[in-house]
Amino acid sequence: MDFDEFTGAVTHRLELSGTGEAVRATRATLMTLGRRIPVDNAEDLAASLPMEVKWYLTGAPAEHGTRFDWNDFLDEVAAIENVDRATAAYHARVIVDLVRTLVPESDFQQLRGLLPEAEDDENWGSLFEVVDAGGWEKWGDA
Numbered sequence: 001m002d003f004d005e006f007t008g009a010v011t012h013r014l015e016l017s018g019t020g021e022a023v024r025a026t027r028a029t030l031m032t033l034g035r036r037i038p039v040d041n042a043e044d045l046a047a048s049l050p051m052e053v054k055w056y057l058t059g060a061p062a063e064h065g066t067r068f069d070w071n072d073f074l075d076e077v078a079a080i081e082n083v084d085r086a087t088a089a090y091h092a093r094v095i096v097d098l099v100r101t102l103v104p105e106s107d108f109q110q111l112r113g114l115l116p117e118a119e120d121d122e123n124w125g126s127l128f129e130v131v132d133a134g135g136w137e138k139w140g141d142a
Contacts, residue, residue: 036066036115037115038064039058049099049102100135
């Protein structure tokens with residue numbers, strides 16, 4: 001999948017009005033996620049993504065492996081994308097599901113293992129809501 005196909009898929013899945021919004025949502029989600037996970041894991045995850053998208057995970061100017069929780073993740077994604085937290089959460093879930101379809105299963109499972117799941121409803125497991133529902137195609141029909 002090339003960059004245009006990737007952004008086209010994001011635009012379609014999120015029902016956005018254009019490529020600019022898709023790029024902004026992708027950048028917000030993947031840059032923030034890239035900051036949260038170690039650089040080696042970010043590079044593994046990015047290896048199967050379009051070149052322009054890889055940078056969002058691996059080339060972010062901030063340090064990789066920065067510890068922050070799900071709520072901080074949502075705050076940062078929302079601020080970068082300039083949307084509310086609910087929209088940021090929805091966009092992140094759908095983008096992570098798209099990434100799942102493009103990367104090796106072992107790399108995706110490694111990502112899941114890096115993000116702690118707490119006992120409450122506000123946890124990193126929420127990021128995988130679309131994935132756990134069977135993917136965007138099935139989740140969208142629910």
